[in-house]
Amino acid sequence: MILETAGIHHITAFARNPQDNVNFYAGVLGLRLVKKTVNFDATEVYHLYFGDQSGNPGTVITFFPYPNYRRGEIGGGQVGITAFAVPPGSLDFWEKRLNSFGITPTKAIRFQQSYLQFCDNEGLQLEIVEREEGLNSSWSFGGIPADKAIKGLGGAVLFSVNAEKTIHVLENVLGLKKLGVDAGYARFQSPAAIGNLIDVALEDKQRGHGGAGTVHHIAWRAKDFQEHEEWHRKVTACGFAPTQILDRKYFKALYFREDGGILFEIATDPPGFARDEAPDALGQKLMLPEWFEPLRGQIEDNLPQIEVKTPDGDKG
Numbered sequence: 001m002i003l004e005t006a007g008i009h010h011i012t013a014f015a016r017n018p019q020d021n022v023n024f025y026a027g028v029l030g031l032r033l034v035k036k037t038v039n040f041d042a043t044e045v046y047h048l049y050f051g052d053q054s055g056n057p058g059t060v061i062t063f064f065p066y067p068n069y070r071r072g073e074i075g076g077g078q079v080g081i082t083a084f085a086v087p088p089g090s091l092d093f094w095e096k097r098l099n100s101f102g103i104t105p106t107k108a109i110r111f112q113q114s115y116l117q118f119c120d121n122e123g124l125q126l127e128i129v130e131r132e133e134g135l136n137s138s139w140s141f142g143g144i145p146a147d148k149a150i151k152g153l154g155g156a157v158l159f160s161v162n163a164e165k166t167i168h169v170l171e172n173v174l175g176l177k178k179l180g181v182d183a184g185y186a187r188f189q190s191p192a193a194i195g196n197l198i199d200v201a202l203e204d205k206q207r208g209h210g211g212a213g214t215v216h217h218i219a220w221r222a223k224d225f226q227e228h229e230e231w232h233r234k235v236t237a238c239g240f241a242p243t244q245i246l247d248r249k250y251f252k253a254l255y256f257r258e259d260g261g262i263l264f265e266i267a268t269d270p271p272g273f274a275r276d277e278a279p280d281a282l283g284q285k286l287m288l289p290e291w292f293e294p295l296r297g298q299i300e301d302n303l304p305q306i307e308v309k310t311p312d313g314d315k316g
């Protein structure tokens with residue numbers, strides 16, 4: 001059986017102040033905070049998930065906001081740029097919106113597509129691109145009309161310390177198809193309508209350093225638990241040493257580091273974020289896995305309060 005990933009499941013990055021993180025991703029970018037939980041390996045730190053109205057696979061960016069973390073350095077062995085897809089005809093809206101929050105994006109063109117490039121409040125490199133394909137998000141916040149809202153991830157630009165090896169993994173392990181080369185980037189496509197265009201910088205990059213403002217890992221989709229076990233076997237057979245399959249509550253996960261230095265995860269589409277909250281109440285309460293419930297009081301006491309709003313205080 002040939003395994004190929006549908007595309008990006010989520011991207012996870014580091015931040016510092018959790019309220020600033022919510023202000024930016026929910027407030028400025030208008031994504032929905034679909035889950036407020038803790039880092040399962042460090043419960044004094046939030047794990048915040050942002051996405052479309054349901055946090056569908058391919059729309060999700062997640063953060064570990066470590067308040068006193070060092071600033072990282074973007075470089076080889078990381079996702080260098082995270083791209084968000086918006087509906088056709090909305091790039092001017094986004095440029096004005098970013099300007100209104102004091103952000104001046106620069107413009108770039110790759111593969112005949114126009115990108116607005118900018119950084120989040122910690123220096124994480126982002127871009128916005130118009131895409132025909134992919135469903136519009138039905139989530140609307142902070143004065144962003146639903147027909148201009150971010151649909152989800154448009155893709156990512158990978159910075160590798162060994163681009164040739166990273167490309168080998170994309171094609172031969174993940175099953176992505178090469179579309180072409182332009183201006184120093186090779187482009188790969190996966191079958192999903194969102195989170196489906198991956199560019200690799202062809203020039204090997206100097207290794208970056210993890211910290212606030214950098215991506216920790218990129219997760220690729222497995223359609224169900226059975227396929228996930230097949231992915232574990234395939235990744236092992238391809239010569240990598242994946243972690244065991246871990247229960248991340250909203251998906252199952254396995255991780256391996258590819259030879260270009262980037263941490264890859266494979267995550268299951270099910271069960272999703274409505275597993276422990278009603279779809280219309282996602283992200284409102286601190287959700288903990290069963291094994292941390294007995295410690296809820298202590299965990300809550302150690303976390304700062306956060307609320308969904310824009311940097312200007314707009315809560316609607």
Ligand code: ZN
Nearest residue numbers: 012217219265
């Ligand atoms: Zn992950």
